[in-house]
Amino acid sequence: MKEEKEIFERVFDDYTMKTLVVLRRKKKFDSLEFPISTGKEADVYRASASFDEKESYVAVKIYRIETSNFKAMQDYLIGDPRFEHVKKTKRGVISAWCQKEYRNLSDALKAGVRAPKPIASMNNVLIMEFIGEEGNPAPMLKNVEVEDAEKLIKTLTGYVKKLWKSGLVHGDLSEFNVLMKRGNPFLIDWAQAMSTKHPIALELLQRDLKNIKRIARKRGVDFDYEEVLSSIVRR
Ligand SMILES: Nc1ncnc2c1ncn2[C@@H]1O[C@H](COP(=O)(O)OP(=O)(O)OP(=O)(O)O)[C@@H](O)[C@H]1O
Ligand SMILES: [Mg+2]
CATH class of the missing domain: 1.10.510.10 (Transferase(Phosphotransferase) domain 1)
Structure with missing residues (x-):
């Protein structure tokens, strides 16, 4: 419905919405429940994930396309051989940024550091292990x-x-x-x-x-x- 779309447009743009739909179809989460944190660069939500028997929640981090400091992101991406061929568009940079967070989480865990396990990364959305107890964010x-x-x-x-x-x-x-x-x-x-x-x-x-x-x-x-x-x- 047009009205509903207008309401949600203020929260998620089309691009983010489509990304969330794809990730949900891939059974990476079930539904977004509430924001744990809203920031300038990203919002983090608690989401249910009933598909996974072991974990009932995941954390979904959604980078804001409009307000992210993508110039600073670019500066950090330059010189990282893993992300040399990133598209210079805003979406390309944020997507690389998100993938970089995924890669870093996985490398950090391998190094023996406590960090959330990464679950999926697509476009501007990162899904990871929910750090908390009985559903309460740590x-x-x-x-x-x-x-x-x-x-x-x-x-x-x-x-x-x-x-x-x-x-x-x-x-x-x-x-x-x-x-x-x-x-x-x-x-x-x-x-x-x-x-x-x-x-x-x-x-x-x-x-x-x-x-x-x-x-x-x-x-x-x-x-x-x-x-x-x-x-x-x-x-
Ligand atoms: N895996 C997680 N499990 C539970 N809570 C989380 C998780 N990841 C992030 N959070 C919560 O969300 C907040 C913001 O996350 P994070 O620090 O990754 O984003 P940020 O890049 O600092 O966002 P911004 O710069 O926009 O403030 C954290 O302080 C924490 O409270
Ligand atoms: Mg932070």
Whole structure:
């Protein structure tokens, strides 16, 4: 109906809607339930996934075509050999960005870092494991009292080390991009993560470690930035 279409047009454009229909037909999710988060670049929804016996929910991240900073995305895609031949259209860039997040999630898991398992990526939509308990999305580290802060800092530092060793750097590790589930930190928001061979990789590593230092200070834990940095780069 025209009226219904007008209502939904404000939420999902045609391109996004078609993408969601295809992913649903492929049984990657069942129905979108509610937004967990709405941002400038992307919205994340909890969706039901009754097709998969084991998991009853998935997280669906939908990049906004109109408001995404696709110039910045392009800057991050340049120099990544995996995405050299990306179409320079807005849709082409966002689609590559989404695929890059999928690839990074899967590489991060292989490196032994806790992160959502990627399930599907198509155009501007990424579907991944839902991080939460009994249907409630896991809270951001920013909003959580941590029992053993020392252990948390050790774990996060360990993630950065493992990643670097495997050839990857997250680049946006902050209290907003760590979800806490049963005392364990899960790293999310992986689209900007980069190969350690990229010219700005070292800068991103330093940024991530500075953020860990900030988290440590806030929680009363010692963190020797210089020492950790050199122990990672030295190898
Ligand atoms: N797999 C997931 N399971 C549960 N919640 C998630 C998952 N992925 C993301 N979220 C929730 O959605 C929020 C935004 O996700 P994310 O950090 O990936 O997007 P973003 O790129 O920061 O979006 P924007 O830049 O537009 O704010 C997270 O802070 C988290 O609360
Ligand atoms: Mg984020």
